[in-house]
Amino acid sequence: MTMVQNDHALRLKDLRLFQGSKQLFSIDATVKPGEVLTIMGASGSGKSTLLNLISGFLAPSFSFSGRVILDGVDISEVPPEQRKVGLMFQDPLLFPHLSVEENLLFGLPAAGTKHERCERVRSALDAVHMADLGERDPLTLSGGQQSRIALVRVLLSEPKALLLDEPFSALDSGLREKVRQFVFAQAKAKKLPTLLVTHDQADAESSGGQIITL
Amino acid sequence: MQTRNKGWGDPLILAPVVMIIVLTGPLLAGLAGVVLPAIGYFPSLGGNQITTEFMREVTLKPGFWHSVHLSIWIGLATTFISLALVTSFFASSRGTTLFNRITRFVSPLMSVPHAAAAFGFAFLIAPSGWLVRLVSPWATGFDHPPDWLIINDPMGQALLFGLVLKEIPFLFLVALSVSSQINVDERLQVARSLGYGRVWAWFTVVFPALYKQMRLPVYAVIAYATSVVDVSLILGPNFPAMLPVQLLRWMNDPELEMRFVAAAGAVWQLGATLFAILVWRLGEELVAYMGRRATINGHRHQNDRWFRFSANTLITGVVIISLLSFVILAIWSLAGFWRFPDALPVQFTSKKWIASAGALWVPVINAMLIAATATSISLFLTIACLENEYRRDIEFTPAALRILYLPLIVPQIAFLFGISVLLVRIGWDGSFWPVALAHSIFVLPYVFLSLAAPFRSFDRRYLRVATSLGQSQNRALLAVRLPMLLKPILLATALGMAISIAQYLPTLLIGAGRVPTITTEAVALAAGGDRRLIGVYALVQTLLPAIGFLAAVMIPRLTYPNRKFFR
Numbered sequence: 001m002t003m004v005q006n007d008h009a010l011r012l013k014d015l016r017l018f019q020g021s022k023q024l025f026s027i028d029a030t031v032k033p034g035e036v037l038t039i040m041g042a043s044g045s046g047k048s049t050l051l052n053l054i055s056g057f058l059a060p061s062f063s064f065s066g067r068v069i070l071d072g073v074d075i076s077e078v079p080p081e082q083r084k085v086g087l088m089f090q091d092p093l094l095f096p097h098l099s100v101e102e103n104l105l106f107g108l109p110a111a112g113t114k115h116e117r118c119e120r121v122r123s124a125l126d127a128v129h130m131a132d133l134g135e136r137d138p139l140t141l142s143g144g145q146q147s148r149i150a151l152v153r154v155l156l157s158e159p160k161a162l163l164l165d166e167p168f169s170a171l172d173s174g175l176r177e178k179v180r181q182f183v184f185a186q187a188k189a190k191k192l193p194t195l196l197v198t199h200d201q202a203d204a205e206s207s208g209g210q211i212i213t214l
Numbered sequence: 215m216q217t218r219n220k221g222w223g224d225p226l227i228l229a230p231v232v233m234i235i236v237l238t239g240p241l242l243a244g245l246a247g248v249v250l251p252a253i254g255y256f257p258s259l260g261g262n263q264i265t266t267e268f269m270r271e272v273t274l275k276p277g278f279w280h281s282v283h284l285s286i287w288i289g290l291a292t293t294f295i296s297l298a299l300v301t302s303f304f305a306s307s308r309g310t311t312l313f314n315r316i317t318r319f320v321s322p323l324m325s326v327p328h329a330a331a332a333f334g335f336a337f338l339i340a341p342s343g344w345l346v347r348l349v350s351p352w353a354t355g356f357d358h359p360p361d362w363l364i365i366n367d368p369m370g371q372a373l374l375f376g377l378v379l380k381e382i383p384f385l386f387l388v389a390l391s392v393s394s395q396i397n398v399d400e401r402l403q404v405a406r407s408l409g410y411g412r413v414w415a416w417f418t419v420v421f422p423a424l425y426k427q428m429r430l431p432v433y434a435v436i437a438y439a440t441s442v443v444d445v446s447l448i449l450g451p452n453f454p455a456m457l458p459v460q461l462l463r464w465m466n467d468p469e470l471e472m473r474f475v476a477a478a479g480a481v482w483q484l485g486a487t488l489f490a491i492l493v494w495r496l497g498e499e500l501v502a503y504m505g506r507r508a509t510i511n512g513h514r515h516q517n518d519r520w521f522r523f524s525a526n527t528l529i530t531g532v533v534i535i536s537l538l539s540f541v542i543l544a545i546w547s548l549a550g551f552w553r554f555p556d557a558l559p560v561q562f563t564s565k566k567w568i569a570s571a572g573a574l575w576v577p578v579i580n581a582m583l584i585a586a587t588a589t590s591i592s593l594f595l596t597i598a599c600l601e602n603e604y605r606r607d608i609e610f611t612p613a614a615l616r617i618l619y620l621p622l623i624v625p626q627i628a629f630l631f632g633i634s635v636l637l638v639r640i641g642w643d644g645s646f647w648p649v650a651l652a653h654s655i656f657v658l659p660y661v662f663l664s665l666a667a668p669f670r671s672f673d674r675r676y677l678r679v680a681t682s683l684g685q686s687q688n689r690a691l692l693a694v695r696l697p698m699l700l701k702p703i704l705l706a707t708a709l710g711m712a713i714s715i716a717q718y719l720p721t722l723l724i725g726a727g728r729v730p731t732i733t734t735e736a737v738a739l740a741a742g743g744d745r746r747l748i749g750v751y752a753l754v755q756t757l758l759p760a761i762g763f764l765a766a767v768m769i770p771r772l773t774y775p776n777r778k779f780f781r
Binding site: 055056057059060061080081082083084085086087089091093095096097099106107109137139140153154157158159 | 606607673675676678679680681682683684685686687693694697698700774776777778779780
């Protein structure tokens, strides 16, 4: 492995994605902690596949060359559950059979007693002013609340990077800006390198980072 | 180039292999177990010379050819009438209020065991049955039951209609599930906007695509109806009986020499079923040829009022008769003194229920244990297979799907006899596990087919979220996917239990009569003719699967009382 310092950055080193022998795209970029890199592209350009590659869910019909380095560690071949890469999709995907609190406990690593874990979840909810939602059925929350809970769930899992797959496009335009600010602020506060995939120009602009078009 | 975590990946890869062994192993062993004795090879009975003697000898049994013809005829006619009624109704009324109303009855009717439905039907249409009573004496003038041979008629018509009643719900559900996969509405819109009538549009642009995917279930109906034993014992002709009933008599013959004859008969049964399917296959070609010509001749067939009216009436009639069969079972089980032309008994009494309670325990518990075991095995294999598909990103090919239908298309009686012969040799006949395993062969296809669609269409992003939160694939399966699929899993369980509870031949032949279940006990009552006792047994037989379906609906609400997702 090449010499890289543990700088909390997400590096995509000369990454090339292939479907069969056809190259879909190549990318070489570094996302520093707290920064947002926005990837734009038409549907079918392979931007979601890039996220699958980084998070470890690449379908067998694809292959790649290059490396994905997170915090100085090459994670290109690491199983997805050990990559510490948090994912957010267009839909919040809260588990509908669990309560809000149980969803968050699911995200939290196993360390600590049951009581301590519940405390951590409660203070995380409290920090984002949603303390009273813990007992609720996720499907009874508004779209904006669900998105924010989904982000809290990801953050509780202590990721080292954040991947956002058009996470705001399902929200109506009034809410979109609010949730967007919330997500970016949280990512910045936690100093997470963040990769945002979108086709919405406003998303890209409000992220304030570099923009790459596939 | 890339590594993916497989969780239990390595053992999981065995799942499809185990499944194929479960589906084909006993089948092949069983077929060997009949084909070898049929050609004279049966060392423990001193048969070690290959001979065609038995294959010829069995054809000389009185009424043999009549039995063969009867089986082929019943198989083809049952399938044709059932399919014609179901497709006509779909063509006439899919999407209407009536259709939705009928649909609600179909799943419960499908879960009624064949034998119970046959008893109920017999109690309705017999000369002394409820239908005649309801119109006597005021309309018919009968003071005594008329001397008509309706049940067990030599032409097998009671059997034919009894089978049609049970096969309609099955084909209905199959057509319903296929319809959801072939964008029926768009096809119909195109054809109807070109001026084609509703029914004709359905038959020309929907039916071909629908039938293509219904073919294996239809063949399963043909195979079932050519070789059914329990319904034949209740409704079918006696002298001569259907071929499978004859076979069962020979198999149970105390004279060991008859084993060779029975095995030869089983081979003929295979031939009869295969012949019926071949005839049907030729019929398919003929219909396709004529259909294609009729499709392109430009006639719009807009006036289909009478067709729709007849189809709707017939299907409604089928549902009403099925429901009445159930009611009459309940009435007989509680009937006190009941003189002939009276529409209802003079008084109701729970005497028969109380008297049979003690005798019902063992067969009910046996049936439940066997059903629970066979269904658990089937569920485990099905989930392992489907999860393996997901982790390896593969799917069953159509060829593999055919294997799933194999146990439903090869006549039960043909290979179960072979298995029982083998089991006797190793001394495992008449015990619980072989019976439960034999049931799994028939339960597995239904459990797999009912669970596959919801499992495959599960939103994979939930699993990716779970995994990227740091949970293993196994945790994602156990804590996210399976709980979220609770409803379809419970429905598949209830279906599997219902299929197992209704099994007659596997219980009888593999259990060697020593593992009585509610179904074998109920069918055994057919010869006795005690309607009150039959009412009790058939009703219990019907209620057991019903409890399963009720539980499948209730459990998600009880385990997750506050979750919108499970409502």
